[in-house]
Amino acid sequence: MGSGTWSTDVYDAARSYRASTGASAxxxxxxxxxxxxxxxxPHGVVLRESRDSDDHPExxxxxxxxxxxxxxxTVPRTLQAKLPDLLGxxxxxxxxxxxxIMFGAVGDATCDRAPLQVGQFEAxxxxxxxxxxxxxxxxxxxxxxxxxxxxxxxxxRHTAIDCLEKRGRKGxxxxxxxxxxxxxxxxxxxxKVIGGEPRGxxxxxxxxxxxxxxxxxxxxxxxxxxxxxxxxxxxxxxxxLGQHVLFLDDLDAVCETIAxxxxxxxxxxxxxEGLEHLDEFGSGAGPSVSRALAPLDASRSSLAVSAGPPxxxxxxxxxxxx
Amino acid sequence: MNSAxxxxxxxxxxxxxxxxxxxxxxxxxxxxxxxxxxxxxxxAQAAHNVVTPDGRHHTFAQFGSGTFTxxxxxxxxxxxxxxxxxxxxxxxxxxxxxxxxALDRLTADRDALLTTxxxxxxxxxxxxxxxxxxxxxxxxGIGETAAYALAHDDAPRVGDCLSPARLRRRLTAxxxxxxxxxxxxxxxxxxxxxxxxxxxxxxxxxxxxxxPGDHLHRLLRTGRxxxxxxxxxxxxxxxxxxxxxxxxxxxxxxxxxxxxxxxDAGGPAVRLGVLRAYATRHGPGPFVTEDPALTADLPDPHNxxxxxxGSFRVGHLDAVALRYALExxxxxxxxxxxxxxxxxxxxxxxxxxxxxxxERLPVHEGGDLEGRAALARRLLTARPVYAPLGADxxxxxxxxxxxxxxxxxxxxxxxxxxxxxxxxxxxxxPSPARCANGD
Numbered sequence: 001m002g003s004g005t006w007s008t009d010v011y012d013a014a015r016s017y018r019a020s021t022g023a024s025a026x027x028x029x030x031x032x033x034x035x036x037x038x039x040x041x042p043h044g045v046v047l048r049e050s051r052d053s054d055d056h057p058e059x060x061x062x063x064x065x066x067x068x069x070x071x072x073x074t075v076p077r078t079l080q081a082k083l084p085d086l087l088g089x090x091x092x093x094x095x096x097x098x099x100x101i102m103f104g105a106v107g108d109a110t111c112d113r114a115p116l117q118v119g120q121f122e123a124x125x126x127x128x129x130x131x132x133x134x135x136x137x138x139x140x141x142x143x144x145x146x147x148x149x150x151x152x153x154x155x156x157r158h159t160a161i162d163c164l165e166k167r168g169r170k171g172x173x174x175x176x177x178x179x180x181x182x183x184x185x186x187x188x189x190x191x192k193v194i195g196g197e198p199r200g201x202x203x204x205x206x207x208x209x210x211x212x213x214x215x216x217x218x219x220x221x222x223x224x225x226x227x228x229x230x231x232x233x234x235x236x237x238x239x240x241l242g243q244h245v246l247f248l249d250d251l252d253a254v255c256e257t258i259a260x261x262x263x264x265x266x267x268x269x270x271x272x273e274g275l276e277h278l279d280e281f282g283s284g285a286g287p288s289v290s291r292a293l294a295p296l297d298a299s300r301s302s303l304a305v306s307a308g309p310p311x312x313x314x315x316x317x318x319x320x321x322x
Numbered sequence: 323m324n325s326a327x328x329x330x331x332x333x334x335x336x337x338x339x340x341x342x343x344x345x346x347x348x349x350x351x352x353x354x355x356x357x358x359x360x361x362x363x364x365x366a367q368a369a370h371n372v373v374t375p376d377g378r379h380h381t382f383a384q385f386g387s388g389t390f391t392x393x394x395x396x397x398x399x400x401x402x403x404x405x406x407x408x409x410x411x412x413x414x415x416x417x418x419x420x421x422x423x424a425l426d427r428l429t430a431d432r433d434a435l436l437t438t439x440x441x442x443x444x445x446x447x448x449x450x451x452x453x454x455x456x457x458x459x460x461x462x463g464i465g466e467t468a469a470y471a472l473a474h475d476d477a478p479r480v481g482d483c484l485s486p487a488r489l490r491r492r493l494t495a496x497x498x499x500x501x502x503x504x505x506x507x508x509x510x511x512x513x514x515x516x517x518x519x520x521x522x523x524x525x526x527x528x529x530x531x532x533x534p535g536d537h538l539h540r541l542l543r544t545g546r547x548x549x550x551x552x553x554x555x556x557x558x559x560x561x562x563x564x565x566x567x568x569x570x571x572x573x574x575x576x577x578x579x580x581x582x583x584x585x586d587a588g589g590p591a592v593r594l595g596v597l598r599a600y601a602t603r604h605g606p607g608p609f610v611t612e613d614p615a616l617t618a619d620l621p622d623p624h625n626x627x628x629x630x631x632g633s634f635r636v637g638h639l640d641a642v643a644l645r646y647a648l649e650x651x652x653x654x655x656x657x658x659x660x661x662x663x664x665x666x667x668x669x670x671x672x673x674x675x676x677x678x679x680x681e682r683l684p685v686h687e688g689g690d691l692e693g694r695a696a697l698a699r700r701l702l703t704a705r706p707v708y709a710p711l712g713a714d715x716x717x718x719x720x721x722x723x724x725x726x727x728x729x730x731x732x733x734x735x736x737x738x739x740x741x742x743x744x745x746x747x748x749x750x751x752p753s754p755a756r757c758a759n760g761d
Contacts, residue, residue: 006381006408006412007408007411008366008408008442008462009407010518010519010521011514011522013410013525014522014525016410016413017406017522017529055351084544085544087545088544088545091326091355091545091546092326092545124392126392280589281543282585
């Protein structure tokens with residue numbers, strides 16, 4: 001109720017709308033930015049932390065880093081629009097109770113202005129702000145190689161996550177892209193992009209082993225990207241990550257794919273249940289997700305939990321949980 | 323409950339119970355992150371006051387009351403009457419409070435009706451003509467907007483702001499209608515030229531995302547959505563005490579329609595009724611438990627006597643009226659009770675258990691306004707039968723209304739609220755932990 005607190009002056013309103021420029025989901029990038037946003041610049045960052053709090057006592061760190069170079073075509077922009085839905089999907093059916101999500105972007109350290117961009121681990125919609133600050137560079141080196149190894153180095157050595165430190169549970173790292181990584185992360189590039197004084201180059205196999213002690217690492221290859229159908233690409237990532245390479249034929253299903261992957265890995269659901277949930281939400285992503293995750297599901301069917309989550313929504317109950 | 327189930331928040335009285343502060347709590351400290359707040363009735367006349375723990379105060383009219391929480395979106399559904407002029411001023415105030423992106427987080431359904439300066443002028447002219455018989459209108463043009471749309475298929479809507487020629491045609495028709503009915507000599511309220519309205523309204527549509535009806539479906543699939551009602555059930559256009567009502571459906575009905583259309587994405591909604599530990603009414607009309615002593619003792623910091631609405635009146639909790647509100651709204655799953663600090667501090671609040679010779683108000687179906695008017699006349703002379711309420715009204719309220727209290731509020735900020743029963747986490751499965759309802 002009330003009595004109309006706000007002025008309804010037609011001239012003030014027109015002026016006000018014109019003066020306040022809109023920030024699109026890609027405000028930073030579209031605003032002509034040419035360098036990483038200071039909030040996402042990894043240089044000098046000692047640690048990105050995912051810490052438990054009163055509100056989120058059992059946090060689970062989830063990082064999503066995507067390739068923003070030219071060969072990805074329109075993929076990054078679609079991801080920037082879609083990824084804000086991820087948090088809701090994870091919480092919706094209790095796959096994860098307290099997700100902390102970090103978004104970031106990967107470029108090419110040999111020629112891009114923003115070879116690595118990393119947000120913060122956030123438990124609420126603030127993660128969307130980080131997403132909006134990602135510079136969609138569209139550069140890259142044109143040689144089918146991007147600096148994923150630099151991103152992996154950062155995740156392995158510059159993040160601290162309570163889920164692992166306090167509970168011995170690994171976090172999740174999803175990389176989305178269509179190229180190979182360089183064979184080693186170079187000392188010079190670490191110093192330039194992240195800072196610090198690494199003792200030497202780190203070969204990629206060694207780095208992946210180190211990273212996998214901290215995170216379940218997945219690589220998603222979207223169909224719409226330039227190199228998506230390359231055999232070499234699939235073989236390269238499978239060599240490093242085994243089953244954890246997913247092919248996604250519909251980018252609109254990226255959040256559903258990530259959410260169900262985590263749900264499967266956390267043994268909260270099996271694939272059929274997850275697909276049922278998607279139907280329940282009215283999501284049309286089921287078929288694509290099903291195709292992307294079929295290999296994963298087959299490999300873990302012996303582990304799959306068949307009992308569905310208890311339905312806490314039916315029938316009257318003595319109390320209502322808000 | 324499905325942990326991310328949509329929540330529909332309505333006021334079980336005459337408005338002003340604290341919907342805004344409840345929605346703010348859900349968004350700032352609720353058990354689940356809130357993705358979006360959806361408005362589903364009324365328009366810019368809403369005045370939902372929210373105070374942040376750091377002392378900032380904003381009266382939410384069109385933006386959802388969750389806007390102080392970073393990232394929470396507002397969606398104006400097609401049942402909302404959108405006032406682009408008031409919206410600009412409100413966004414300006416939010417900017418001044420450090421919320422710079424409120425307009426970026428806003429979407430408006432293209433089918434929502436527009437409230438224009440011409441509706442507003444007609445509203446005021448009509449209310450002036452009623453003289454002493456005022457209905458307690460807010461003077462914002464809400465009733466005029468709704469009435470005009472019922473009588474004219476070409477009422478201006480949000481989507482028209484994307485088509486200047488059509489917008490111009492439709493605004494001109496509203497203006498001509500107003501000038502016809504209230505010639506300047508008698509009405510005395512000048513209105514801006516159509517061209518200037520067109521300029522402001524098109525600027526609004528360039529700045530705010532105008533979306534089709536299925537946008538809400540996506541919001542519901544993405545995360546928890548809170549539906550924020552305006553006004554109160556006892557002011558409902560069909561169930562309220564005619565003619566002291568609003569041109570709006572103030573029950574859960576519009577929200578339920580929107581949820582049904584979305585295929586109930588997000589699962590069954592939680593219907594949350596909000597009430598104060600005592601009763602209030604802003605403006606004229608029946609108010610059986612009104613108590614001048616309480617009116618004098620409990621002035622409302624955000625509700626004075628408005629030039630259009632009249633005085634702010636205070637009385638005791640009215641179980642008869644609340645039961646009626648629950649009945650016409652189809653029941654509620656849970657209650658939020660605000661101003662419990664007042665009950666605790668005073669200890670002398672009462673609850674009306676019956677009216678002299680009447681324990682239950684008759685419910686009419688099918689828009690029998692004559693019947694509602696007859697009821698209103700009876701209520702103007704009804705006498706309350708009181709019982710003591712005590713310093714903690716919650717058990718009394720639960721007992722009288724048969725609905726559990728899920729949230730207690732002892733002050734204006736989210737920090738002053740307590741979820742009545744903490745959810746107990748059931749750790750029967752190692753991962754992920756699932757929360758069950760408390761006892």
